[in-house]
Amino acid sequence: MTHVVTSACVDHKYQDCVAVCPVEAFREADNYLVIDPDECIDCAACVSECPVEAIFADTDVPADEEEWIDRNEDESPNLEIAMGDSPVLAD
Numbered sequence: 001m002t003h004v005v006t007s008a009c010v011d012h013k014y015q016d017c018v019a020v021c022p023v024e025a026f027r028e029a030d031n032y033l034v035i036d037p038d039e040c041i042d043c044a045a046c047v048s049e050c051p052v053e054a055i056f057a058d059t060d061v062p063a064d065e066e067e068w069i070d071r072n073e074d075e076s077p078n079l080e081i082a083m084g085d086s087p088v089l090a091d
Contacts, residue, residue: 001058002037003046004072006065008054009033011089017046017055018084027079031089036076 003025005017009032017033018026025039026046035046037058047055056062058069 001042002040002072003035003042003044003055004037004058004061004065004069005033005035006054006056006061006068007032008052009050012052012054013086013089014051015082015084015086015088016049016051018082020045020049024081026082027076028082028086029075029079033082034072034076034079037073038076 005026011031013028013032022043022045023039023041025035025041027034027036035055042057044057056065061069
C-alpha cells in the first residue's frame, strides 16, 4: 500500500507534507505534487500535514479521484524529488 496525492493539490502545492516525509517520496510537477509509490513507506505522516486534504491511502482514494492513483505512479519516475522549498501557489 502507498499514499496518493489527488487533485486538491493542483494549483496549491503546499510543501508541509514534503517536510515530514522520511523517505523523500514526493515528486514535484509544475503545479502539484505526486508520491512515488516505490519510495512511499506508508507511514501516513503526510496525511495530517496537508492543509487541502489531498493525500489518501491508495485504498481510500475517493472514486472520483481514482485516476490519481495511476497519475502518481506514472508521473513520479519523470519528476524531480520535491525538496520542500518551492513557493506555495495559492492559499
